[in-house]
Each structure stands twice: as structure tokens, then as C-alpha cells.
Amino acid sequence: TEITVIDHQGREHRFAAHAGFSLMEAIRDNGIYDIKALCGGSCSCATCHVYLESDAALPGMSEDENDLLDGASERRENSRLACQIKLNGLTGALRVTIAPED
Numbered sequence: 001t002e003i004t005v006i007d008h009q010g011r012e013h014r015f016a017a018h019a020g021f022s023l024m025e026a027i028r029d030n031g032i033y034d035i036k037a038l039c040g041g042s043c044s045c046a047t048c049h050v051y052l053e054s055d056a057a058l059p060g061m062s063e064d065e066n067d068l069l070d071g072a073s074e075r076r077e078n079s080r081l082a083c084q085i086k087l088n089g090l091t092g093a094l095r096v097t098i099a100p101e102d
């Protein structure tokens with residue numbers, strides 16, 4: 001799976017997904033620090049908020065993710081928390097924009 005991430009400056013970063021990691025980890029590992037991920041991926045900070053720009057077949061969100069996104073600023077219909085998106089078994093390219101900071 002190829003991942004494209006659009007940062008706060010509108011720059012595109014493209015890299016390959018590695019199974020066993022979350023999208024949040026992949027973004028940070030590729031040196032994109034616009035994503036704060038303050039809680040380290042435990043679904044409690046919402047600072048890994050992204051907008052899904054592609055229709056890659058992703059598993060649905062958990063109730064926890066949904067509740068947390070309700071508290072995030074500028075939630076949109078395509079909002080997800082990147083730490084909750086596991087890169088295992090993804091098919092199709094994934095394209096996301098990092099949401100503005102709170």
C-alpha cells in the first residue's frame with residue numbers, strides 16, 4: 001500500500017506502508033511532525049486527527065475513536081484518528097491530510 005500524506009503546508013509525502021504499524025506511527029517515522037500524537041497511540045488525545053482523502057477500504061471506527069473525534073476541532077465526515085488505523089492488510093492507496101491543530 002502506498003500512503004500519501006499532506007502536511008500543514010500542503011506538501012505531499014509519499015511512502016510505503018509497513019504491516020504491524022499504525023498510520024500515525026508511519027507518519028512520524030517518515031519525519032512528518034505535524035502530527036502530534038501526544039498520547040502515543042492510546043486513543044485518548046485526538047492529536048493524530050487526519051482527513052481521509054481516498055476511499056481505501058478501512059475497517060470502521062470504534063466507539064472510542066468516534067467519541068474522541070466528537071471532541072476534536074473541525075471534525076469532518078472523513079475524519080479519522082491515525083493511531084487507530086492499522087496498516088495490516090490494507091488494500092488500495094491511502095491518502096490523508098493532517099487536520100489543523102486544536
Ligand code: FES
Binds near residue numbers: 083
Ligand atoms: Fe492520541 Fe491517536 S495518538 S488519539
